[in-house]
Amino acid sequence: MQFGIFTVGDVTPDPTTGRAPTEHERITATVAIAKKVEEVGLDVFATGEHHNPPFVPSSPTTLLGYIAGQTERLILSTSTTLITTNDPVKIAEDFSVLQHLTEGRVDLMLGRGNTGPVYPWFGKDIRAAISLTVENYELLRALWDDEVVDWNGKYRTPLQGFTLAPRPLDGVPPYVWHASIRTPEIAELAAYYGDGFFANHIFWPSSHTEKLVGLYRQRFAHYGHGTPEQAIVGIGGQVFIRPNSQDAITEFRPYFDNAPVYGHGPSLEEFMAQTPLTVGSPQEVIDRTLSFRDYVGDYQRQLFLVDHAGLPLKTVLEQLDLLGGEVVPVLRKEFAIGRPADVPAAPTHASLVAAAENKAADDKAAEA
Known part of the structure; x- marks a missing residue:
């Protein structure tokens, strides 16, 4: 099982000091966070994609390419890449290049985004969000899978005799996760292609996530990719950890109360009771995460x-020390207990290459 961090890259004033980092400070802090993720023994660092203040990660592959040069084993991903407003040709090119630069330690998470104005900024209509997602992903798959692509769709100009350059590393495209907070059509899309499904799992109660993941597992099996238990699932979560539970709550409360997304709404205690947000000791984070x-x-x-x-960078790095030192080692051990042998591990470039080689050998044997 893989453990890691995802960031949305917000530039938010620290409510305890009133000071907001500059955009430059936030970007350089993100690099420091990613390097720390590897240092403490986690597996994945993922960055979001936003094109409006108060966010800074408008060019995820640029950021991930820079981080790749300063890390050795960290899997670099997105959370998310906007499949609706990005050109699929550019997505395919950017991530193929990133694959080569990282020796394959990259995947991506596709999503529609949660900022309505971004659609007209890139010449798209938000009312077509779902159909844009379906068509753009169909083209993205073709660009990675086929040497020569002839394409005619509704939302972009046709392609005739187009070949992606560079081709994916080892002939195997990056693994794709489809992310959703609330949309069953995205679970259906992931299941149809046999891709991974990532449930954000931050703002909604567990019953909502259970239904969405359950739908994906059911449809994954329906399309013949394996049993429901063999579907590839990722889960989000948010935590704030201190050795003492009450210290964690006291320290995090002003940040929660003033957060751009959920501040000035439910109390911290109400939000923790209704969603997977966990603020407390390492053991409380372990227990809550295992309950997923x-x-x-x-x-x-x-x-x-x-x-x-x-949250200031110093505090974030302290959170990573606690995750890497006290939380994740226990989670790795506990999640392995009772895990059925037929439940697959998280896909990696190496496992995808091996699967492709096995399939090619099987196909050759069948022809003999």
Whole structure:
């Protein structure tokens, strides 16, 4: 099972000091966070994509390419890449290049985004969000899978005799996760292609995530990719950790109360009771995270949000020390207990290459 961090890259004033980092400070802090993720023994760092203030990650592959040059084993991903407003040709090119630069330690998470104005900024209509997602992903798959692509769709100019350059590393495209907070059509899309499904799992109660993941597992099996238990699932979560539970709550409360997304709404206690947000001791984070398996089943990737709402870099790095030193080692051990042998591990470039080679050998044997 993979564990890691995802960031949305918000530039938010620290409510305890009133000071907001500059955009430059936030970007350089993100690099420091990613390097720390590797240092403490986590597996994945993922960045969001936003094109408006108060966010800074408008060019995820640029950021990930820079981080790749300063890390050695970290899997670099997105959370998310906007499949609706990005040109699929550019997505395919950017991630093929990133694959080569990282020796394959890259995947991506596709989503529609949650900022309405971004659609007209890129010449798209938000009312076509779902159909844009379906058509653009169909083209993206073709660009990675086929040497020569002839394409005619509704939302972009046709392609005739187009060949992607560079081709994916080892002939195997990056693994794709489809992310959704609330949309069953995205679970259906992931299931249809046999791709991974990532449930953000931050703002909604567990019953909502259970239904969405359950739908994906059911449809994954329906399309013949394996049993429901063999579907590839990722889960989001957000935590704030201190050795003492009450210290964690006291320290995090002003950040929660003033956060751009959920501030000035439910109390911290109400939000923790109604969603997976966990603020407390390492053991409380362990216990809460282990409970996710009760309603989503055995899954492959757990990403935590730890750097939002104006938290200073020093505090974020302390969170990573606690995650890497006290939380994740226990989670790795506990999640392995009772895990059925037929539940697959999280996909990696190496495992995808091996699967492609096995399939090619099987196909050759069948022809003989």
